[in-house]
Amino acid sequence: MDAARTRVLIVNADTREAGRLRGVLEGTEAQAMSGHLFRVECVTSLTDAAEQLTRDDITIVLLDLALLPADNLETCGQIRALAPDALLLVLAEAGDEARARAALQCGAHDFLLKGDTDARWLARTVGHALERRAAARALRFSETRFRAISDASPLGIVVTDAQGLCTYTNDAYQSMSGLDARHVAGRHWSCFIHPDDRARVQLEVAAVLQSAKTFSGEMRLLQRDGEVVWARMHAAWMTDDGAPQGCVQTVEDITDRKKAENALLQAEEALFDERERAQVTLNSIGDAVIATDSQGRVSYLNQVAESMTGWSAPEALCRPLSEIFAVIDGTSRVVATNPAERAIAENRRVGLAMDCLLVRRDGVELPIEDSAAPIHDRRGRVTGAVIVFHDVSQSRAMAIRMAYMAQHDFLTGLPNRALLTERLAQAIGQAARHHKQVALLFIDLDFFKRINDSLGHAVGDQLLQCVAERLIGCVRATDSVCRQGGDEFVILLAEIEQPQDAAGVADKIHQAFLEPQQVGGHTLQITLSVGISVYPDDGNTAEAMMRNADIAMYHAKAQGRNNCQFFTPEMNERAVQRLLIEGGLRRALGNQEFRLHYQPQINLASGAVTGAEALLRWRTPDHGLVSPTQFVPIAEECGLIVPIGQWVLREACRQIRAWQDRGLCVVPVAVNISVVELRRPGFAESVARILYETGVPPHLLELELTETRLMQDAESSMSVLRSLKSIGVKLVMDDFGTGYSSLSYLRRFPFDVLKIDQSFIHDLDSEDGDAGIVGAIIGMATHLRQKVVAEGVETEQQLALLRIRQCDAVQGHLVGRPMEADGFAGLLAGGMPAR
Numbered sequence: 149m150d151a152a153r154t155r156v157l158i159v160n161a162d163t164r165e166a167g168r169l170r171g172v173l174e175g176t177e178a179q180a181m182s183g184h185l186f187r188v189e190c191v192t193s194l195t196d197a198a199e200q201l202t203r204d205d206i207t208i209v210l211l212d213l214a215l216l217p218a219d220n221l222e223t224c225g226q227i228r229a230l231a232p233d234a235l236l237l238v239l240a241e242a243g244d245e246a247r248a249r250a251a252l253q254c255g256a257h258d259f260l261l262k263g264d265t266d267a268r269w270l271a272r273t274v275g276h277a278l279e280r281r282a283a284a285r286a287l288r289f290s291e292t293r294f295r296a297i298s299d300a301s302p303l304g305i306v307v308t309d310a311q312g313l314c315t316y317t318n319d320a321y322q323s324m325s326g327l328d329a330r331h332v333a334g335r336h337w338s339c340f341i342h343p344d345d346r347a348r349v350q351l352e353v354a355a356v357l358q359s360a361k362t363f364s365g366e367m368r369l370l371q372r373d374g375e376v377v378w379a380r381m382h383a384a385w386m387t388d389d390g391a392p393q394g395c396v397q398t399v400e401d402i403t404d405r406k407k408a409e410n411a412l413l414q415a416e417e418a419l420f421d422e423r424e425r426a427q428v429t430l431n432s433i434g435d436a437v438i439a440t441d442s443q444g445r446v447s448y449l450n451q452v453a454e455s456m457t458g459w460s461a462p463e464a465l466c467r468p469l470s471e472i473f474a475v476i477d478g479t480s481r482v483v484a485t486n487p488a489e490r491a492i493a494e495n496r497r498v499g500l501a502m503d504c505l506l507v508r509r510d511g512v513e514l515p516i517e518d519s520a521a522p523i524h525d526r527r528g529r530v531t532g533a534v535i536v537f538h539d540v541s542q543s544r545a546m547a548i549r550m551a552y553m554a555q556h557d558f559l560t561g562l563p564n565r566a567l568l569t570e571r572l573a574q575a576i577g578q579a580a581r582h583h584k585q586v587a588l589l590f591i592d593l594d595f596f597k598r599i600n601d602s603l604g605h606a607v608g609d610q611l612l613q614c615v616a617e618r619l620i621g622c623v624r625a626t627d628s629v630c631r632q633g634g635d636e637f638v639i640l641l642a643e644i645e646q647p648q649d650a651a652g653v654a655d656k657i658h659q660a661f662l663e664p665q666q667v668g669g670h671t672l673q674i675t676l677s678v679g680i681s682v683y684p685d686d687g688n689t690a691e692a693m694m695r696n697a698d699i700a701m702y703h704a705k706a707q708g709r710n711n712c713q714f715f716t717p718e719m720n721e722r723a724v725q726r727l728l729i730e731g732g733l734r735r736a737l738g739n740q741e742f743r744l745h746y747q748p749q750i751n752l753a754s755g756a757v758t759g760a761e762a763l764l765r766w767r768t769p770d771h772g773l774v775s776p777t778q779f780v781p782i783a784e785e786c787g788l789i790v791p792i793g794q795w796v797l798r799e800a801c802r803q804i805r806a807w808q809d810r811g812l813c814v815v816p817v818a819v820n821i822s823v824v825e826l827r828r829p830g831f832a833e834s835v836a837r838i839l840y841e842t843g844v845p846p847h848l849l850e851l852e853l854t855e856t857r858l859m860q861d862a863e864s865s866m867s868v869l870r871s872l873k874s875i876g877v878k879l880v881m882d883d884f885g886t887g888y889s890s891l892s893y894l895r896r897f898p899f900d901v902l903k904i905d906q907s908f909i910h911d912l913d914s915e916d917g918d919a920g921i922v923g924a925i926i927g928m929a930t931h932l933r934q935k936v937v938a939e940g941v942e943t944e945q946q947l948a949l950l951r952i953r954q955c956d957a958v959q960g961h962l963v964g965r966p967m968e969a970d971g972f973a974g975l976l977a978g979g980m981p982a983r
């Protein structure tokens with residue numbers, strides 16, 4: 149029963165009063181009024197009270213204020229300290245309320261006036277005090293529980309007042325904001341939001357809370373050290389009678405989720421970019437691309453594949469590949485193996501068989517080249533295949549065209565050197581097996597260069613085309629007419645019985661060209677030089693056959709052109725010799741191997757030296773002196789005569805100048821000029837320049853031109869000769885009498901001197917020698933007011949006859965051999981005895 153009683157300690161020095169109070173509290177009325185059963189103990193001093201409080205579990209202490217010193221109410225606090233859970237009520241005299249209130253400040257829970265201590269008031273007061281204490285305890289406990297819940301929550305919790313200033317934050321929020329409670333308290337909740345999000349969130353919160361709803365939104369918090377924390381906030385108003393008292397916010401740290409979302413977003417964007425790139429790439433490349441799944445059903449087509457197959461991507465998707473990508477063998481026309489199937493089955497990259505045709509949806513066939521490769525998933529399993537292919541119609545046509553061009557001459561369409569070599573090698577092989585012969589005809593147009601230079605390249609090209617046609621007309625279909633390049637053609641006669649068959653063809657060719665050609669409005673008479681080599685006698689390889697036919701052709705040229713020559717071994721020697729000379733000539737100028745000798749010309753009437761001919765001498769390190777008759781024609785053929793001729797002109801002029809400078813009475817010096825030089829543009833200017841540079845008067849220079857060569861193209865030489873004449877140099881026609889000059893030409897050509905060819909002079913010695921011809925030449929020259937020089941005078945008899953015929957001057961071994969410049973200077977200094 150005692151355990152259920154509320155224990156009360158009365159501390160009062162007035163034992164009577166204490167007893168009364170005890171009676172009241174333990175009475176039934178007090179119990180009824182308060183709802184408590186009280187057990188009351190009484191002590192009369194504070195000392196006893198302290199002892200009792202330490203010992204017993206006292207619930208209520210009724211302390212008489214009179215026991216306390218008037219100016220010290222600290223005892224209240226000491227009693228509270230001894231029994232913290234006890235309820236301390238102070239009994240005060242009426243009129244002592246001020247001290248009673250002061251006691252409340254010092255730890256007392258309530259006070260009673262001694263006049264109000266009847267059963268009803270005392271019990272009610274004690275009862276109320278107990279209830280308040282219980283309520284306060286419950287509140288404390290509730291607060292403790294709320295704080296524990298709040299601190300245990302992973303969510304941040306913020307409580308603000310009506311102005312939005314933080315009044316409470318839990319641990320989670322503090323760690324999210326990066327601040328402790330002290331720094332958070334009293335600050336506006338929005339301070340912790342990232343500046344970029346702050347205004348937006350404030351607006352949203354204000355809008356939502358105005359309509360009394362709860363707010364929910366995402367934002368960033370910015371910590372003091374710059375760390376950003378993503379948060380989701382829920383907020384709700386606390387109201388009292390509808391008036392906002394503050395706000396409660398829960399804040400969830402969603403940084404990890406945001407990071408994950410961002411990572412996902414980035415991954416999605418990267419994937420999108422990758423797809424887009426792949427898509428654009430696949431549509432931009434010129435190749436068609438088709439992908440299939442592992443069952444061979446189409447899963448992708450790019451735009452090129454759509455146009456090449458004739459199937460749009462939506463139509464083609466999920467259809468069997470063989471339906472969309474129908475390929476057949478171009479030769480057998482059977483269905484070709486599907487490369488995707490092979491790539492999947494063999495799990496490797498495979499190419500399509502050569503010569504495959506893609507049959508488009510509309511039946512059009514396209515030649516294609518392709519390859520297929522398996523597609524793998526992450527674990528390396530084959531999930532399909534991709535075929536890449538392209539239309540090779542153009543490249544095939546191009547390859548055929550290029551192969552043709554590589555083997556044919558673009559101008560005439562004839563097989564070129566490469567194809568000829570191939571065919572010749574085949575023909576030799578076949579002839580060897582069948583014991584037959586093969587003939588090769590090397591054909592060169594005579595004087596083609598002149599036509600090309602004078603009439604232009606367009607006419608030259610047309611002429612070559614006409615020549616090609618005529619040549620084709622001269623042979624059988626089984627023979628090959630080829631163009632070597634330039635004006636050279638080659639005819640291959642496979643399997644002839646005897647060399648005469650080739651001669652027959654050559655003859656037929658010459659006959660065919662007797663007829664003039666009409667080209668570009670010009671009538672052109674063409675002749676050909678033909679060289680023939682025959683297998684096996686003249687070579688058993690294509691190379692030897694070609695070389696020897698070429699040599700034979702050169703020989704034909706040397707024989708005066710417009711003829712045909714079979715190759716002979718001697719020709720080969722000559723060809724070798726020619727090559728050696730050509731090589732030597734190329735070095736000769738640089739090595740200073742040339743010199744000029746001077747042969748005097750004597751006036752027959754006076755016996756004085758009236759002229760000289762400069763004659764070129766070439767002393768080679770290997771073969772000694774080489775005659776101009778040997779090397780000048782070769783130098784003309786290979787064009788070296790131009791730089792050599794310029795050297796001769798300059799050297800002769802330099803020498804004239806040197807003689808003049810020595811005070812000698814210099815006579816005109818004749819320099820031999822090749823028609824090759826004469827026909828080069830700018831020749832006359834070069835002569836003028838050399839005269840100017842060496843300071844030689846033009847009348848001391850004579851230019852000798854051979855009649856035969858000049859007459860081959862008399863018209864084109866005319867203007868150059870006139871230019872030379874205008875410079876003031878004299879012109880000499882050499883070897884006169886051998887070139888069948890027509891009288892009209894002789895009259896028109898501005899020659900000053902005629903040199904009678906040596907052959908006529910030699911004839912003067914013979915029994916049947918015709919002095920009449922020499923006399924006629926001299927007579928004609930006199931008529932044309934030209935000086936006459938007899939060349940190659942070797943005997944007194946020749947000299948006597950020439951004197952009778954009144955020839956102007958003579959040149960020959962009899963009157964003076966070609967000599968060094970110094971020797972000739974001696975002649976000039978000493979004079980020449982008259983004959």
Ligand SMILES: Nc1nc2c(ncn2[C@@H]2O[C@@H]3COP(=O)(O)O[C@H]4[C@@H](O)[C@H](n5cnc6c(=O)[nH]c(N)nc65)O[C@@H]4COP(=O)(O)O[C@H]3[C@H]2O)c(=O)[nH]1
Nearest residue numbers: 763764776777780796820821822940941942959960961962
């Ligand atoms: N049998 C004999 N021969 C005599 C007699 N007197 C002179 N000769 C030779 O006859 C040739 C005369 O020269 P060409 O008719 O102009 O014939 C020249 C000329 O056409 C050519 N040639 C010489 N020098 C040059 C040159 O500088 N330029 C050019 N383009 N041709 C040259 O080479 C040809 C031969 O020249 P070379 O061998 O020097 O031969 C010279 C000379 O040495 C003689 O009494 N009897």
